[in-house]
Every structure is written in C-alpha cells, then in structure tokens.
Amino acid sequence: MLLAYAGIYTYFTERLTAISLLIHDLSGAQRGAGYDKLRELLPAIIFNCQSLGCTSAQTHGERISEWLKSNEFDGVPSAVDELILRMTDDLKNRWFLYVQPDFVSLYENKEPFGGRVAGQFPSAIVDIEEAAKCLALNRSTACVFHLMRAIEVGIKAILRVLKIGAVYSNWGAYIAAINAAIKGHTDEAFFREIAGDLQAIKIAWRNPSMHVERTYTTDQAHDIYRAVRTFIQTLAERVGEK
Numbered sequence: 001m002l003l004a005y006a007g008i009y010t011y012f013t014e015r016l017t018a019i020s021l022l023i024h025d026l027s028g029a030q031r032g033a034g035y036d037k038l039r040e041l042l043p044a045i046i047f048n049c050q051s052l053g054c055t056s057a058q059t060h061g062e063r064i065s066e067w068l069k070s071n072e073f074d075g076v077p078s079a080v081d082e083l084i085l086r087m088t089d090d091l092k093n094r095w096f097l098y099v100q101p102d103f104v105s106l107y108e109n110k111e112p113f114g115g116r117v118a119g120q121f122p123s124a125i126v127d128i129e130e131a132a133k134c135l136a137l138n139r140s141t142a143c144v145f146h147l148m149r150a151i152e153v154g155i156k157a158i159l160r161v162l163k164i165g166a167v168y169s170n171w172g173a174y175i176a177a178i179n180a181a182i183k184g185h186t187d188e189a190f191f192r193e194i195a196g197d198l199q200a201i202k203i204a205w206r207n208p209s210m211h212v213e214r215t216y217t218t219d220q221a222h223d224i225y226r227a228v229r230t231f232i233q234t235l236a237e238r239v240g241e242k
Contacts, residue, residue: 009091012045016084023077031073038080039068045083054090057083103136113229120240121232124153128232131225140221141214147228151201154232157241158194171202190238197231 019041022034042065049058064079099107111118111125112132118125131146155174159167162181167173175198182191216224 008048009087012041012048013084013087015041016045016080020077020080020084023073023080035068035073035076038064038076042068045087049087049090052090052094054087054094057086057090060086097137099136106132107136113232117232117236120236120242121150121153121157123241124150124232127153131228135221135225138218140216140218143221144216144224147224150232151198151228153241154235154239155198157239158191158235160241161239162191171198175199175202187238194231194235201227201231 015037019034019038022030022037025031025034042061046058046061046065049055049061060079060083064076064083067073067076067079106112109132110129113128117128127146127150131143131150134140134143134146155171158164158178159174162178162185164177164181167177175195178191178195178198182188182195185191
C-alpha cells in the first residue's frame with residue numbers, strides 16, 4: 001500500500017503559486033529567483049506525481065524541467081499555472097485512506113508488540129503487524145482474525161516447550177493437552193494461567209471470528225488487541241519458537 005501524506009501536495013501548490021508570482025513579475029527582477037526555486041522543486045513534484053500515477057501532472061512537470069534545462073523560458077510562466085491545475089485534476093481521481101493521528105504509530109510500527117515478541121515468535125510477526133494495520137484502518141474483524149492467527153503461533157510454541165506430541169488442530173484439543181501436560185511441571189502455575197487465558201480467548205473471540213455472521217466493532221477490536229498483546233508479551237517472557 002502506498003504511503004502518502006496529504007500535506008505534501010498542499011505544500012507543492014503553495015510553493016508553485018509563490019513561484020508563479022515571481023516568474024510573472026513584469027519588471028523581470030524576480031524571474032531569475034523564481035526559475036531557480038522551480039528547478040529545486042520540480043524533481044520532488046515529478047517523483048510524487050509518478051508515485052501516485054498522476055501522469056498528466058508528471059508529464060507536464062517533466063516538460064517544464066526540460067525547458068528549464070534548455071533555458072527556454074517563454075512558456076514556463078503559463079506552464080506553471082497549468083501544472084497546478086493538472087495536479088489538482090489528477091488528485092481528484094485518487095482515493096486516499098485517512099489514518100487518525102493517534103493510530104499512525106500502529107500503522108507504521110513493524111514490531112507493535114515489541115522486540116521481545118518479535119524475537120520469540122518470528123512466525124507471528126506478519127500477522128501481528130497486519131493486525132495493528134487493520135486496527136489503525138478500522139478494519140476490526142480483520143484485525144481479530146490476524147490476532148487469532150498470531151496466538152496459534154504461541155500455542156504451537158507452548159506445545160513444543162511442554163513436549164506435547166501430535167494434537168488435533170483445534171483450540172479445545174490444544175488446551176486439553178496443555179492442562180494434562182502441566183501437572184507437576186516446575187512452571188505449572190504459569191502454564192495453568194496461560195491455559196486459562198487461552199480458554200477465555202477461545203470462548204469469547206476465536207470461535208466466533210471464524211464464522212461469517214460474526215463481526216467486531218471498533219471498541220471490541222481494541223479490547224481484543226490489548227488482551228492479545230498482553231497475553232503474547234507475557235508468554236514471550238518464558239516461551240518462544242526457538
């Protein structure tokens with residue numbers, strides 16, 4: 001997904017408008033400074049237009065750049081005004097998703113559950129990152145789905161640490177096997193708490209999330225995200241994939 005900041009285009013149009021005033025100066029005293037500023041600004045405009053597929057503005061910007069390199073200034077003043085219009089028209093045909101400021105860190109963070117979790121559960125990194133991105137974009141049900149996939153990575157690590165053999169692949173069987181294996185274990189209290197948390201997650205969230213008729217609200221997704229983050233961070237203190 002292409003990351004873009006709306007403010008950069010406001011900045012471009014404001015700068016181009018200021019430059020246009022300079023190069024339209026009838027006395028000619030400001031034109032040289034205006035052309036110099038335009039030379040500096042055009043590469044960034046062309047790059048950003050190319051990134052968004054704003055081909056009309058990109059092509060026009062490249063044309064102006066070539067004129068400046070050749071010292072052909074006659075058509076530049078009107079071409080700058082035209083570039084502003086083309087950028088505006090091209091952007092009218094582009095759709096953008098807005099990320100609320102409070103959620104930007106969720107969207108950008110490569111390790112939203114922290115470095116320890118990433119190190120202990122590398123197989124869950126993608127789903128944890130996607131869960132955070134879905135939460136930031138208000139895709140609540142998708143967020144929960146990725147969180148449940150991440151928890152399954154933790155479950156398999158628990159099975160390995162407890163030396164539990166082949167288990168039928170469902171949460172009920174996993175939890176039953178864990179409860180049977182931890183009796184008398186040196187960390188029985190820790191793993192019993194973990195098994196209890198898994199049971200609560202299974203009943204409240206995991207099973208319904210796999211049925212199409214169940215969706216999650218934004219508040220529910222945030223609650224689940226926090227609970228799963230705490231669970232996996234606690235698990236990572238003693239258990240990992242390696």
